[in-house]
Amino acid sequence: MTILSTMWLMPLFTFIYVNGILPIEATHHVYRNLQSLSSDDSFKQPYRTAYHFQPPKNWINDPNGPLSYKGLYHLFYQYNPKGAVWGNIVWAHSVSTDLVNWTPLDPAIFPSQPSDINGCWSGSATILHGNKPAILYTGIDPMNHQVQNIAYPKNLSDPFLREWIKSPKNPLMEPTSENKINASSFRDPTSGWLGKDGNWRIIIGSKRNTRGIAILYKSKDFINWIKSKHPLHSAKGTGMWECPDFFPVLKIGRFGVDTSLNSDDVRHVLKVSLDDKKHDYYLIGTYNDEKDKFVPDKGFEEENIEQILRYDYGKYYASKTFFDDGKNRRILLGWVNESSSVADDIKKGWSGIHTIPRTIWLHKSGKQLIQWPVVEVEKLRVNPVKWPTKILKGGELFPINGVTAAQVSYVFFYYHKSYNAIF
Structure with a gap:
């Protein structure tokens, strides 16, 4: 399966200490003089994928705010409508009935307020009381500070959620x-969860010097x-800590649970995308909702960060989960x-893909997560080719006629006498 990303996320900012706010330290690159360039041959690319999500052209990165609403899955994502490199970022929007086939809609969020005039960066969706979706996202203000904004659907009766409006309180x-927050390291709010006191919580990724931080915020109304x-x-x-994610998983079983659940039946997962390493790491532990503290299990302590588990050991980054209440599963993107x-990206006219959605649950040992492609992907399997048993010798060619390599998957079984098992 697919894997981890080398990430060019954010522009290079160099600003001085202003009004007592900590100085900006981000060092990501943006290729401004290339952003308007793209290829006219985007549909003739031999390296474009067949199963993975990607728009017809241009740059994409983080999946944002996935949710299920009135029979449709919604996927928002960081997108450059003007070219195949990072820049001009908006929240593009696609919908699906099966997590496999996607229909693109107009961008849902784009720069339009002072609080996001220099960019609409990553965030999450939360289903509020009354089945009302809300999106929290990071905007870049005129001072190039990272700030958090909210947007709501304009028409809740529209299952496509085509139009979104922003709060004037942003x-x-x-x-x-x-609050002594680094103005260049304050981004990517999570989905909200409800505490026993009825207040909402979210976390936002940050750092202080080299310490990664999940800043916690609370609200009674999701506004203040x-x-x-x-x-x-x-x-x-x-x-x-970029793109943090925080959610419960059942101790026993493969079903997903609502993000607000906390009981003796669940453990909690804190996942962070480490900007310095360009990998996604996760911790398993306990959420103490009285003290609002996450306590990692033994083996997940901070001094063991190099040994902490990753979702994926290839190119894979900025992941996001959501609870699919229709099928009681937690899905990872x-x-x-x-x-x-x-x-090369400019020449081919596109850059970036999303992985096949995966269902995620806790292994019965409680020491790691298990993930598997969503069952809907199996609909793509047609015309199986079966061959009789054959022993292959080293270097021997084994042609399979009637299929091409573009969209074929292989399943091999072999018997290993040393282990007396079939692999």
């Missing part, structure tokens, strides 16, 4: 001299947010960036 959360005195969790030496050069 930004809802921002770096100030009082208060920063907690302590983070949900942090770890020294891990650098910027991720971004894969190719190893091609910027020049």
Whole structure:
């Protein structure tokens, strides 16, 4: 399956200390003079995928705000409508009935307010009371500070959720001299969850020096947010925590559960995308909802960060999960960036794909997560080719007629006498 990403996410900012806010430290690259270029031959690419999600052309990165609403799956994603490199980012929007076949709609969120005039970056969707979706996302304001904004569907009766409106109260959360948040390291709010006190919680990725931080905010109404005195969790030496995700998993069984559930039947997963390493790491532990602290299990302590588990050991980054209440499963989505050069991306007219959606659950040992492609992918399997048993010798060619390599999957079974087992 697909894997982890080398990420070119955000522009290079160099600003001075302003109004007591910590100085901006981001060092990502953006190729401004290339953004308007793209290929006219996007549909004639031998390396485009057949099963994975990708738009017809241009740059994509993080999956954002996936949700299920009135019989449709919604996927938003970071997208450059003007070219095949990072820049001009909007929230593109596609819908599906099966997580396999997607229909593109007009972008849902694009720069239009002072609080996001320089970019609409990653975030998450939450289903509020009354089955009302809301999106929290990171905007870049005129001072190039990262701030958090909210948007709502304009028409809740529209299952396609085509139009979104932004609150005039934006930004809802921002770096100030009082909260001592790094203005360039304050991004990617999670889906919200409800505590026993009835208040909403979210976390936002950040860092202080080299300590990665999941900043915790609370709200009664999902509009007015208060920063907690302590983070949900942090770890020294891990650098910027991008695209955090926090959710419960059942101790026993493969079913997913609502993001707000906390009981003796669940463990909690904290996943972070480490900007310094360009990998997604996750911790398994306990959520103490009285103290609003995440406590990692033994073996997941911060001094063991290099041994902490990853979702995927290839190119895979900025992942996001959501609870599919229609089928009681938690679904994992991720971004894969190719190893091609910027020049190659511009020539072919596109860059980036998303992985095949995966169902995710806790292994019965409680020590790692299990993931498997969503069952809907099996609909794509047609015209199986079966061959009788054959022993292959080293270097021997084994031609299979009637199929091409573009959309074929192979399943091989062999008997290994040393282990007395079939693999």
